[in-house]
Amino acid sequence: MTTILGVPLQALLGQLLVGLINGSFYALLSLGLAVIFGLLRVINFAHGAQYMLGAFAALLLLKGLGLNYWFALVLAPVLVGLFGAVIERLFLSRLYKLDPLYGLLFTFGLALTIEGVFRWLYGSSGQPYSVPELLRGTVNLGFMFLPIYRGWVVIASLVACLVVWFVIERTKLGAYLRAATENPVLVQAFGINVPLLLTLTYALGAALAAFAGVLAAPIYQVSPLMGTNLIIVVFAVVVVGGMGSILGAVFTGYMLGIAEGLTKVFFPEASNIVIFVIMAIVLLLRPAGLFGKEA
Amino acid sequence: MNPLLEVSDLQAWYGESHVLHGVNLHVNEGETICILGRNGMGKTTTLRTIMGILRKRRGTIRFAGEDMMGVPLHRSARAGLGFVPEERGIFASLTVDENMTLPPKVAEGGMTSDEIYTLFPNLLERRGSQGTKLSGGEQQMLAMARILRTGCRCILLDEPTEGLAPVIIQRIGDVLRTLKARGMTVVLVEQNFRFAEKVADRFYLMDHGQMVEEFPTADLPQHRDALHRALGV
Ligand SMILES: Nc1ncnc2c1ncn2[C@@H]1O[C@H](COP(=O)(O)OP(=O)(O)OP(=O)(O)O)[C@@H](O)[C@H]1O
Numbered sequence: 045m046t047t048i049l050g051v052p053l054q055a056l057l058g059q060l061l062v063g064l065i066n067g068s069f070y071a072l073l074s075l076g077l078a079v080i081f082g083l084l085r086v087i088n089f090a091h092g093a094q095y096m097l098g099a100f101a102a103l104l105l106l107k108g109l110g111l112n113y114w115f116a117l118v119l120a121p122v123l124v125g126l127f128g129a130v131i132e133r134l135f136l137s138r139l140y141k142l143d144p145l146y147g148l149l150f151t152f153g154l155a156l157t158i159e160g161v162f163r164w165l166y167g168s169s170g171q172p173y174s175v176p177e178l179l180r181g182t183v184n185l186g187f188m189f190l191p192i193y194r195g196w197v198v199i200a201s202l203v204a205c206l207v208v209w210f211v212i213e214r215t216k217l218g219a220y221l222r223a224a225t226e227n228p229v230l231v232q233a234f235g236i237n238v239p240l241l242l243t244l245t246y247a248l249g250a251a252l253a254a255f256a257g258v259l260a261a262p263i264y265q266v267s268p269l270m271g272t273n274l275i276i277v278v279f280a281v282v283v284v285g286g287m288g289s290i291l292g293a294v295f296t297g298y299m300l301g302i303a304e305g306l307t308k309v310f311f312p313e314a315s316n317i318v319i320f321v322i323m324a325i326v327l328l329l330r331p332a333g334l335f336g337k338e339a
Numbered sequence: 340m341n342p343l344l345e346v347s348d349l350q351a352w353y354g355e356s357h358v359l360h361g362v363n364l365h366v367n368e369g370e371t372i373c374i375l376g377r378n379g380m381g382k383t384t385t386l387r388t389i390m391g392i393l394r395k396r397r398g399t400i401r402f403a404g405e406d407m408m409g410v411p412l413h414r415s416a417r418a419g420l421g422f423v424p425e426e427r428g429i430f431a432s433l434t435v436d437e438n439m440t441l442p443p444k445v446a447e448g449g450m451t452s453d454e455i456y457t458l459f460p461n462l463l464e465r466r467g468s469q470g471t472k473l474s475g476g477e478q479q480m481l482a483m484a485r486i487l488r489t490g491c492r493c494i495l496l497d498e499p500t501e502g503l504a505p506v507i508i509q510r511i512g513d514v515l516r517t518l519k520a521r522g523m524t525v526v527l528v529e530q531n532f533r534f535a536e537k538v539a540d541r542f543y544l545m546d547h548g549q550m551v552e553e554f555p556t557a558d559l560p561q562h563r564d565a566l567h568r569a570l571g572v
């Protein structure tokens with residue numbers, strides 16, 4: 045059997061794949077956080093709850109309305125995005141004039157409330173969501189068996205990240221977003237409805253989190269606390285990548301997922317903390333993050 | 340005929356600090372007026388308040404017959420007001436072309452891209468560059484060019500010649516004369532009245548948040564000594 049540094053190749057590739065899957069979720073979630081932070085200057089602590097809402101929306105759409113995974117993949121982000129828009133209009137928009145700490149505290153409270161309500165309604169234990177028919181089974185890659193659904197998650201998240209990048213860097217709407225990130229007052233003086241742009245951006249961030257939640261539903265159990273556990277790691281990813289950098293968030297997400305996977309092979313005991321160790325080192329050497337601009 | 344822009348007893352505050360103390364001015368359609376005044380007298384604040392950026396304000400602002408006091412900032416441009424800020428406001432994360440096309444068109448009759456690039460040929464060569472990689476003069480040209488596309492009726496132009504070389508200042512003068520020929524209304528803020536006298540029809544002198552003098556360009560010679568003293572140049 046082939047080994048690398050005394051580790052069987054199978055195990056190495058297996059953990060690389062796990063790392064890539066986790067990295068896909070880190071990338072999607074930190075991308076949403078970076079987009080929201082860039083324009084709204086709000087650290088969205090409710091991001092994990094919005095991810096959980098996406099997964100629950102998929103589960104409830106299936107159980108309640110019989111709508112399958114593919115409907116959920118479209119409908120859950122739309123529903124959670126609308127919810128985000130309402131939250132931004134009713135609450136967040138009133139906090140921009142205040143210290144950024146208020147936005148953080150509000151979204152933190154919102155996350156606790158949403159998770160509390162879901163725990164009360166559905167209990168803390170996870171509920172399974174089955175892999176859609178089309179994506180069941182494995183393919184033999186020659187060197188390993190790849191579960192098709194996992195391959196799909198990697199591709200779907202890559203495509204979603206690319207689409208968001210394209211919208212922001214190459215379209216008119218993206219030009220408004222970038223300009224408003226730099227100087228919202230001037231953009232509004234040019235006749236663009238910046239308050240509406242802020243609402244749309246928050247909705248987009250929430251929708252991205254929900255999309256990740258639907259992707260996650262068949263892999264992890266659907267539970268009210270699924271976002272809480274993940275979001276702490278995602279915040280570390282954002283700190284490493286640098287707040288506000290779109291590509292930085294995506295790239296760092298995949299890299300740290302893979303770093304975590306590799307650590308599981310070579311030093312399993314450290315795999316749960318490796319991202320935080322990297323975060324500490326980056327904070328010491330480059331406080332603005334790998335891709336952030338030094339203030 | 341009613342003036343296109345009419346401001347009376349305009350007061351404005353930054354937080355608690357009262358900066359405009361009853362500004363009165365009017366601008367007729369097609370006219371270029373120039374506001375002179377020393378640093379910190381409230382010239383920029385006057386433009387920002389007319390535009391609707393500074394919201395803590397009192398008094399009246401009528402533009403094209405419309406009361407502008409209750410109009411939200413993003414509707415000012417739609418009403419036909421164009422704003423070119425003192426710091427130029429070129430966006431670093433946008434290319435020259437993206438900067439140029441950022442402000443939406445608000446009416447027919449704005450300049451076409453061809454006309455703009457004829458007026459500002461060096462912007463054409465640098466279309467793909469990052470906006471803030473341009474020289475100071477080019478950034479000023481870009482800041483004006485992007486407003487000319489929109490079809491606005493009146494431009495609020497804040498110290499366009501500040502810190503620029505004489506040849507560039509001359510180009511900006513040419514542009515202002517071209518605009519005048521097209522019937523554009525301009526509110527120009529300047530400290531350089533040798534430049535302003537070549538483009539303006541009328542002058543206001545601002546002092547501590549109020550207009551203290553108003554005279555047509557033809558009367559500039561008899562005000563010259565007083566202006567030298569007032570502006571400290
Ligand atoms: N953002 C602000 N917050 C508080 N005070 C301000 C602010 N901007 C300007 N001021 C004050 O308002 C007064 C008028 O400033 P303004 O910028 O309108 O002057 P100005 O005539 O345009 O001067 P300059 O020729 O230097 O551009 C000044 O006393 C200035 O210190």
Ligand SMILES: [Mg+2]
Binds near residue numbers: 382384425497
């Ligand atoms: Mg000024």
